[in-house]
Amino acid sequence: MRTPKKSALRPTSRPAVRRGDDEIWPRVTRELADDLAFDAPVRDRAGKPPFDEVARLREAGLPGLLTPPGASGRGADWRAACAVIREISAADGSIGELLAHHYVLAWSARFLGGGEPSAPGASPHAFFEDGTAREGRLLAGGVQPSRTAGEREHAREDERELSLTPTRGGHVLDGRRSFPSGVTVADRLVVGARCTETGDLLVVLVDPADPAVFVEAGAERVGQRLAGAGTVTFDQVRIDARHILGSLPRDEHAVAPFTTLAPLALRLLLVHVGLGIAEGALAEARDVSRATRAAPPTTDHGAGEHDHPFGQDDPYLLLAYGELATAAHAAAAVVERATDALARGLGLERALGVEDRADIAVLVAAAEAVTSRAAVRITTRILELVDTTAPADAPGGGSGFDRFWRNARALTAQSSATHRLRDIGDHYLHGTRPGLRLLA
Incomplete structure (x- = not known):
């Protein structure tokens, strides 16, 4: 197997993370979103690893925005984090996805531990939470349950399931896996690997600067090109005992309902990414249509209704924008309901019940199904509207609108709306709980 080249070294000095009450985050996020939107088409075409974009996130303090209860320098709550991701995604969906995984x-550690410790500092993983918040570290990776026989059969030939072999004072991590976001620019990797001795899934913290860790940028993607996707090879990486963040038993029924909120949290944050992409496309298209309508006449016979066929009174353009805006509003309503339910579930912590978790899962699945279809529909129709309303020499010119469509397609391809709707129908008709995947 060819050994991937080591990724470029990242700067070790970072600006202090700015924190304050929740009122500061909307302003900070809006400023950063405007900055990202300004050169989004250029950066998308270049498709380089998002080192510059991550530097902008750090300058704004966003990696440290969401911290678990009890961690030092607590930032905002989950609702605020969802709002941040949605607005960032409207400007650049790739960076929204990267931040969602982070x-x-x-x-x-909090998901694996089952909730907030009884006293401040009681968490055995406080060094992880506090270090992440204090230093503004960017996390990447992912935790997956063991593959089924069918999944192993269809897995990529160059991937090896991650394994942890116990040694004196810790474990040794081996394997190779692809990740959809952040690994080319992360400060730390959080990954799940199967213990060769117990069979449990252990979640570990890894420094990508370790000489035994090799990060290879992923091949050019159709969309979400700046999300920092890549493949990581772990070649006999020593894992200290304190870098084991938690474990999951092989039997999924023995897992606490609170722990199973982790994959739902990621899925919902990615829904906010998709919704942000759709809203960003719609807003930019509106600006182009307004600018085109306001352009001076190009003929000599004076202004008239035929000079601006897509002017303010054109019924077809109004109908198109009315339908798309309604689709975005409908998706936002479903997403907000799921967001509120997840926030309440996270607040219950250890008191969260199995039925509570099932209800949250159904709402998240509904948000996924509605938003994925709306995002693809809106970004597809926007291409037609911008192509029709904005000639090449018009203000904005429609340049870069394809990125919204490509990002929406790449993001929604990760989950099937059909499968989500089937789970919702089964729950509604028979009371069946949606299928459980431990950590995404």
Whole structure:
């Protein structure tokens, strides 16, 4: 097997993370989103690893925005984090996805521990949570349950399931796996690997600067090109005992309902990414249509209704934008309901019941199904509207609108709306609980 080249070294000095009450985050996020939107088409075409974009996130303090209860310098709550991801995604869906994975991984130890410790500092993983928040570390990776026989059969030939072999004072991590976001620019990796001795899934923290860790950027993607996707090879990486964030038993029924909120949290944050992409496309298209309508006449016979066929009174353009805006509003309503339910579930912590978890899963699945279809529909129709309303020499010119469509397609391809709807129908008709995947 060819050994991937080591990724470029990342700067070790970072600006202090700015924190304050929840009122500061909307303003900070809006400023960063405007900055990202300004050169989004250029960066998308270049398709380089998002080192510059991550530097902008750090300058704004967003990696440290969402921290678990009890961690030092607590930032905002889950609702605020969802709002941040949605607005960032409207400007750049790739960076929204990168931030979504980071926020869920920042809660890894808390999900695995089953909730907030009884006293401040009681968490055995406080060094992880506090270090992540204090230093503004960017996390990447992912935790997956063991593959079924069918999944192993269809897995990529160049991937080896991650394994942890116990040794004196810790474990040794081996394997190779692809990740959809962040691994080319992360400060730390959070990954799940099967213990060769017990069969349990252990979640570990890894420094990508370790000489035994090799990160290879992923091949060019159709969309979400700046999310930092890549493949990581772990070649006999020594894992200290304190870098084991938690474990999951092989029997999924023995897992606490609170722990199983982790994959739902990631799925919901990615829904906010998709919704943000759709809203960003719609807003930019509106600006182009307005600018085109306001352009001076190009003929000599004076202004008239035929000079601006897509002007303010054109019924077809109004109908198109009315339908798309309604689709976005409908998706937002479903997403907000799922967001509120997840926030309440996270607040219950150890008191969360199995039925509570099932209800949250259904709402998240509904948000996925509605938003994925709306995002693809909106970004597809926007291409037609911009192509029709904006000639090449018009203000904005429609340049870069294809990125919204490509990002929406790449993001929604990760989950099937059909499968989500089937789970919802089964739950509604028979009361069946949605299928359980431990950590995404």
